[in-house]
Amino acid sequence: MGEKSTLADTTGRIARIVEDGHKRNDLEWEKCRLVLSSDRLVVVTNDDQRHIEVDSITAVKSRSGLGGDGEGYLSVQVGSDVDILAPTVEGFGDSLYSAVLDQRTVLIKHPALKGGVVQDTGWDRGRIKIGDGTVDLAVSTGSFVEVEVSDVGTVERAEKSVGGETRDVVEIEHTVDGTSVETHVSGARRDANVLFEFLRRETATETDVDLDDDERAVLMALYSGVSPFEIPDFVDLEIDRVEQIYDGLLESGLLREVRTRRSVSLLPRGRNIATEEMAEQ
Incomplete structure (x- = not known):
């Protein structure tokens, strides 16, 4: 060795x-x-x-x-x-992904989207490292992006124009300070494929949930970055009705409660559904 x-x-x-x-x-x-x-x-x-x-x-x-x-x-x-x-050891897979990906040079666009809105962000060079339940991206500008694997809502793989070249890009939806963002990572095809496979293991993909119009409105507002405390005014609903919706979304596994009375944030599955709902508008 x-x-x-x-x-x-x-x-x-x-x-x-x-x-x-x-x-x-x-x-x-x-x-x-x-x-x-x-x-x-x-x-x-x-x-x-x-x-x-x-x-x-x-x-x-x-x-x-x-x-x-x-x-x-x-x-x-x-x-x-x-x-x-x-x-026989469950963590062997993480170690193997880490060995393949650690310190690989990639291009990073963060955030590419914020609250579902495209951002005017350029591509920067960086390096990737697999942490303990995280994908860590060290950007050449001095910034650092930590993606918690359990927080990833969707991960997609696509070919896009990067710096005038067609390159493989991994699009990662996660949250920063409670707001949905997308971080895009471009690298060699092998690196992009392995990163995609590493993240998709934990990705929440189930979106088959029946929601009424009020629940959809609340879900999309949260996804767009509206504060939970401002939701009643934003969606024009009574506070009691919004609290009732929060209870239902918590039970459905679409939200997590940040603190009692009442701050909530979308879980990955909830963000998936919000993304689909916004796409249908």
Whole structure:
């Protein structure tokens, strides 16, 4: 492992699912030891020891149970081969994403949107780091953007014009001081894909909730950055009615209560619904 520090050292299982670009029909699991450093993943089985350079990893994805067993897996692609890993330690996946993404140079636009409104913000160079439940972006201007993974409402991947070039962009919706913002990150295709996969694991995507007109109005007002205390006047509703709506949205998992009587903020799922409602206006 050289002088590089060890990020993770655990046991698990490994199976080749794609070989030379061809999907294999049967999974042949092998018990293994997984030793990960910032530059290398070593896979040790009874018959072999493989050294995988982190820079050679082209894709990492979190996968649900294979065959309906409910267990979590990671797929790791190197060239035209894809292996499935089933580590015994749950945090191994975060360590692997960190090894692939940490200190990668990216372009950052923050905020690209604020309260659903496009901002006049340019692209700046920066570096990415995976923290403890966060994506940390150090911008060359001296600013710092911390995205809490659990706070991400939506994450999208797109090709956009950046500096006159078509580049891969990851669009991350989250909050800053209670206001919905979008932070856009552009990087090499491999880095953009891995960042997207890392964030989408935790993204709240369920938006199938029945809301009446008053509830929609309150949700969109909060999404736009209106203070919870100003909502009654803003949407022209009685205070008691707004309190009733807050109770319902709290029970639906769309809001969280910041303090009693009564400040609230949208949860990721609530922001998803507000985004859809505004798009339909």
